[in-house]
Amino acid sequence: MDTTIIITFANQKGGVGKTTLCALFASYLVGKGHSVAVFDTDPQQSIVKKRASDTATYTGAVLPYIVYPFSLTNEQALLSLIGNLRNTRSVDFVLFDSAGSLNDQALLALFANSDYILTPFHYDNLTVPSTAVFVAVMVELRRSLGKAMTTVHYIIPNLEEPGVGTREEIELWKLVNEKFSEHARIAPTVYKRQSLRRFSTISEMDGQMLIVSPAFDHIYNDITGTPNI
Numbered sequence: 001m002d003t004t005i006i007i008t009f010a011n012q013k014g015g016v017g018k019t020t021l022c023a024l025f026a027s028y029l030v031g032k033g034h035s036v037a038v039f040d041t042d043p044q045q046s047i048v049k050k051r052a053s054d055t056a057t058y059t060g061a062v063l064p065y066i067v068y069p070f071s072l073t074n075e076q077a078l079l080s081l082i083g084n085l086r087n088t089r090s091v092d093f094v095l096f097d098s099a100g101s102l103n104d105q106a107l108l109a110l111f112a113n114s115d116y117i118l119t120p121f122h123y124d125n126l127t128v129p130s131t132a133v134f135v136a137v138m139v140e141l142r143r144s145l146g147k148a149m150t151t152v153h154y155i156i157p158n159l160e161e162p163g164v165g166t167r168e169e170i171e172l173w174k175l176v177n178e179k180f181s182e183h184a185r186i187a188p189t190v191y192k193r194q195s196l197r198r199f200s201t202i203s204e205m206d207g208q209m210l211i212v213s214p215a216f217d218h219i220y221n222d223i224t225g226t227p228n229i
């Protein structure tokens with residue numbers, strides 16, 4: 001890569017799969033031959049804890065990517081980190097896993113300085129309105145910063161069950177996608193499978209990759225300039 005690419009997984013709604021998709025995308029990128037670092041900014045430190053657990057389970061295993069804890073309480077510290085990452089180019093991709101809120105002091109700065117923001121969400125009565133608020137925050141941030149913000153925003157329908165939904169619900173979901181697509185790009189759906197609950201930060205996850213690859217391939221192709229068919 002010519003420069004380090006910064007990708008943030010974010011949505012103010014919790015429980016939509018940000019952490020799982022972040023860890024899976026890190027493994028996906030490693031599988032593509034890239035060097036990757038993950039910064040866990042969620043106060044729950046889910047990826048940091050999972051890496052500690054995986055390291056104990058897979059003793060002596062080579063770590064596919066590095067995981068760092070990082071607090072978003074200091075905007076200047078974040079900007080310094082991003083500057084160092086871009087200047088040193090020590091890794092190809094940096095992934096940030098963010099908390100399910102908009103309260104962290106440096107969160108808007110992270111959004112503004114990310115190359116890509118990936119927002120998982122569900123089609124339900126709680127998540128759609130909450131995600132709509134998040135999209136509106138991104139729109140307002142982009143409006144206030146103008147050309148200084150070049151972030152590409154993706155919406156990822158996540159953990160959807162194929163064949164579920166009445167005709168009216170399916171039509172409503174199409175309308176949701178149409179509204180979101182006015183301000184963000186819509187990735188292919190990630191369908192719900194039990195194996196997605198068993199993600200790892202170390203071991204191979206071929207079964208999980210089959211589930212997420214349509215969405216990940218679409219996003220990766222956009223990043224690398226490969227046409228999506």
